[in-house]
Amino acid sequence: MKEKIADLEEKARRLRVAIVKTLHKSQSGHTGGSLSAIDMVCALYFHKMRHNPQDPSWEGRDRFVLSKGHAAPALYVTLAECGYFPSEDLMMLRRLGSHLQGHPDSKGTPGVDVCTGSLGQGLSMANGMALGFKLDGKDNRVYAVLGDGELQEGQIWEAAMAAGHYKSDNLCALIDSNGLQIDGDVSKVMNVASIGDKFKAFGWNVIEIDGHDMGQIISALDQAEAHKGAPTAIVAKTVKGKGVHLFENKASYHGVTPNDEELPEALRCLGCCD
Amino acid sequence: MIATRDAYGEALAELGGENDKIVALDADLSGSTKTGVFAKKFPNRFFNMGIAEANMVGTAAGLASVGKIPFLSTFAIFAAGRGWEQIRQSLAYPKANVKVVATHGGVTVGEDGGSHQSVEDIAIMRAIPNMTVIVPADGEETKGAIRAVAAYKGPVYVRLGRNKVANVFPAGHKFEIGKGNVVVEGKDLTFITTGLMTAQAVIAAEKLKEEGISARVLHLGTIKPLDKELVLKAAQETGAIVTAEEHSVVGGLGGAVAEFLGEECPTLMKRVGIYDRFGLSGKSDELLKYFGLNAETLIEQAREIVSRKK
Structure with a gap:
């Protein structure tokens, strides 16, 4: 297990490097929220989810919904690392003609099942998938990554109510609670605390973790799968911009990319000598 | 019914x-x-x-x-x-x-x-x-x-x-997405209608016949994609179009037809519908009459547009 965790941590480090390089190249995109979510996305794709990069539409696959679609770079570097498409494609992020749109687009990117980016809509889609699998008696699981600022959207709570009502225990929401949004602290812009209590009130199983502790992430994902009769919300305390001190805990890095001056230091922080 | x-x-x-x-x-x-x-x-x-x-x-x-x-x-x-x-x-x-x-x-x-x-x-x-x-x-x-x-x-x-x-189509009617239906043939003008206004257009066309006005009724069950072929044919063959819908005249059927004909075949046109306002309480038939969503309005508009052709 220790070895597994170390492997995933190393994988996550490499994915962070890819995020930084991709965003430096594109000079457009969301750095902070990609770096805060990447450990969870990494654990899902390289540990928890059943999926097949050689056959992206394989029926037996678990589903992933990046409800906080602006963290698309985190998803794209992971999909590339899995082999869904060549890593070179990352250098075309947000460019005209690229399949890597600013926010995830299922029409063009292998491994992306739904279009997200307009906040608040992903959890509804994830629950629709979960209901569909239940209806067919299938054991596919559905994972959705949400932002904490995103929880200000009313539709999230409509979806939370519905998933609780339908006891969608094949659904797991991971809340990337980095505490920051575009205009500043989530608690000051529009306080969403206590996130765990809110999901509990809608009938969810709630697990609170450190969203950068790979051991805790894996354990929470296992607990979520084992929990029957209710969907699980993993409320993960994270650091926006995690891994690069230049970007950490800075709301200003929500939608800002590393510039030429910052790139060497960012890569050095991530243990990258390239 | x-x-x-x-x-x-x-x-x-x-x-x-x-x-x-x-x-x-x-x-x-x-x-x-x-x-x-x-x-x-x-x-x-x-x-x-x-x-x-x-x-x-x-x-x-x-x-x-x-x-x-x-x-x-x-x-x-x-x-x-x-x-x-x-x-x-x-x-x-x-x-x-x-x-x-x-x-x-x-x-x-x-x-x-x-x-x-x-x-x-x-x-x-x-x-x-x-x-x-x-x-x-x-x-x-x-x-x-x-x-x-x-x-x-x-x-x-x-x-x-x-x-x-009211029924417009017979039992077992086959619906094809994007295809309109000429419900009544005519040559002096065309009512292009959708929803419940098509039945009203059929009534209007019958009454207009008594006055010597030959009105075509083109029903568009699909508004998007627009059946451009039948709309263009109606414009070219009858030279006058009256659209009708239980909807605002902004952006609906009338809007779609006007956008298309404005570019492809500018034609005399009238739009029957709700003129940029909200609805209000009342009985359905009272409201249809209040907003002029009936055969009477279509007849008036037909007379006017046919007179403008001359």
Whole structure:
């Protein structure tokens, strides 16, 4: 297990490097929220989810919904690392003609099942998938990554109510609670605390973790799968911009990319000598 | 005479027996939208989402993503209005195979008043890329349309009404998405109509015949994609167009026809519809008369436009 965790941590480090390089190249995109979510996305794709990069539409696959679609770079570097498409494609992020749109687009990117980016809509889609699998008696699981600022959207709570009502225990929401949004602290812009209590009130199983502790992430994902009769919300305390001190805990890095001056230091922080 | 929503309930329940991928969702209005008929027959495949339309649209997108063919229903004002951005992002953008079947379109909602009368849904649905917009004239066409949209892969908006409407089409009418129907032949002008206004146009055409005016009635059950061939033919052959819809004249059928003909074949035109205002409470037939959504208005407009041709 220790070895597994170390492997995933190393994988996550490499994915962070890819995020930084991709965003430096594109000079457009969301750095902070990609770096805060990447450990969870990494654990899902390289540990928890059943999926097949050689056959992206394989029926037996678990589903992933990046409800906080602006963290698309985190998803794209992971999909590339899995082999869904060549890593070179990352250098075309947000460019005209690229399949890597600013926010995830299922029409063009292998491994992306739904279009997200307009906040608040992903959890509804994830629950629709979960209901569909239940209806067919299938054991596919559905994972959705949400932002904490995103929880200000009313539709999230409509979806939370519905998933609780339908006891969608094949659904797991991971809340990337980095505490920051575009205009500043989530608690000051529009306080969403206590996130765990809110999901509990809608009938969810709630697990609170450190969203950068790979051991805790894996354990929470296992607990979520084992929990029957209710969907699980993993409320993960994270650091926006995690891994690069230049970007950490800075709301200003929500939608800002590393510039030429910052790139060497960012890569050095991530243990990258390239 | 049957309400299009009743025809929908019947058709959906029938289709449900033929294809187990069909599921239905409703937002606490299943008795009114008639998805309740399906729900009774296939309780496992019916999802009541409560009074939460945004989530209903997203849930339908998720169901479609795992291979289901979701039909979601509520009143037009809530489907197209409350759910607009979800329909845009979660359905139309990814081309999700979801059918939004909205009942209680237009002013014939009646007593509930302007808050519940959708007079702009055709326009706002039509503006979304990838969307198909269908407004059947009667029960038979509705049954055909529901069958056709179930077989079509992609997002569709179908607008139905609350009240019983006169039959325009015979039993077993085949509906083809994007194809209009010349219901009455004529050469002096063409009524291009949709929804319940088609039956009114047929009445108007009969009365105009007595005055020596030969009016064609072209019913467009599909507003998007527009049947450009039949619209162009009507413009070229009759030289005068009167559109009619139970909807705002802004952006609906009249808007679609005017946009197309303005570029392709500028033609004398009149639009019958609601002139940029909200509805109000009253009995359905009173409201239709109040807003001039009847054969009498069509006859007046026909006389005027034919006189302008000379």
